[in-house]
Amino acid sequence: MNIRKALLTASAVSSLIGMFPHAAHASVCPGVELRVSLYAKTAFSSVSAHISAAFATFDGMIEAEGERLLAAQTVLNTQESQSSSQENVTNIQAAKAAGSAYVAARVAKQVRDAADEFGTTGYNACAVESSMTQFYSSYQNTFSSDPSATIKPFVAGRPGALARPTAWMQAVRSGNNTSAGALFNGDLNASAQYINLVMGPPDSWQRSNSLSEGRLFQAHKMTTDARKSAAMRVLASIAKENAGTGPQRALDNVLSQYTGDGGERWSAAMASAHPRGVLLDAVRLEAANVAAEAYAVQKTMRTEFAIASYLLTRSDNIAHQKNQPLPPLPLPSPSGEGN
Known part of the structure; x- marks a missing residue:
């Protein structure tokens, strides 16, 4: 992040010098170069401070968004996990219920068959x-x-x-x-x-x-x-x-x-x-x-x-x-x- 700030600062300074073509000429004149130098320093400090503030805000926004994304991902994962668990539990319980119903039906059928078989003694x-x-x-x-x-x-x-x-x-x-x-x-x-x-x-x-x-x-x-x-x-x-x-x-x-x-x-x-x-x-x-x-x-x-x-x-x-x-x-x- 510091390297990127240095590069951006140098680029901004070069741009400012290009905007004032007479600065070099003015600096040779008595009493002018000092004012130009002071103004350049002031402008440079202001721009640097502005850029640093902008980058700090931008970094904060990135970190905040990242944290939100991570939080959202965590929430999503938790919801999916809970949903999967609930679905699995539901499926397991449904399977158990189906198995119990099948066993109960089969036992009932065996009881009916046994009652029918052993209760049948022939005609009269x-x-x-x-x-x-x-x-x-x-x-x-x-x-x-x-x-x-x-x-x-x-x-x-x-x-x-x-x-x-x-x-x-x-x-x-x-x-x-x-x-x-x-x-x-x-x-x-x-x-x-x-x-x-x-x-x-x-x-x-x-x-x-x-x-x-x-x-x-x-x-x-x-x-x-x-x-x-x-x-x-x-x-x-x-x-x-x-x-x-x-x-x-x-x-x-x-x-x-x-x-x-x-x-x-x-x-x-x-x-x-x-x-x-x-x-x-x-x-x-x-x-x-x-x-x-x-x-x-x-x-x-x-x-x-x-x-x-x-x-x-x-x-x-x-x-x-x-x-x-x-x-x-x-x-x-x-x-x-x-x-």
Whole structure:
């Protein structure tokens, strides 16, 4: 800054000398040079002071403007920094909020999916389970013991019975319950009366002094009892399984969930059901199919048992009739011999 002031001062002095061309001439004149020299010094001092003041003012203005620029730059930087920080904080908070909302939405969706999945138990699950439980319970109650045990007391001609046929003949003459339909309509009382009719009259013991006749009667009694026992078991099984609380009615109730009107409702419900509910219902349907097939096998075995018993009885009757002695021929009377 001092070098620049010196240069400017020298330039100003040269300019002033050029403005007064007669100064050199005047200086040679007596008494003039002193006045000129004093004036030049005064002018030079005034101009120098003016220039110094102007430069000082200018320097002050430069410094002030620089300080203002620096202050403004600092303020600007601070504002930008704060703005960036706020923006960053805002972005971070927005990201956190978005992340929290996403996590909350995902958790809510998982909860809904879990509730939907594990809350789906298939079509009419409670009714299906109840009807299947009723089927197994009724099956065990019917076939865990002799199904004819509750019917035997009402059958006069039951196996092992010895009585006069009077009561049986009175029941036959009444003409009630002579149809096999009683075995399938669920009426156990009517079924017992029909079985009583089919079993025939009871065997009646006849006292005999002959040991051979007693043995023959005993053998005949054992044969008829075996036949009656098989027949009673089959007929009683049919009556018990078709009773109101029998296994056949319960199995029909299970299968009705998937057939007929129940089948239409089931298929409509399964079309929009959750996969877990569909799988559970498929398992129940398969269990119902297995139960129905097993029950059908049991019925087939009972039918084969009845046919085998019938054939055995027929064969025994034919063999018994062939082994009977021929009736004795009529002998001539003693009076005929004399004629």
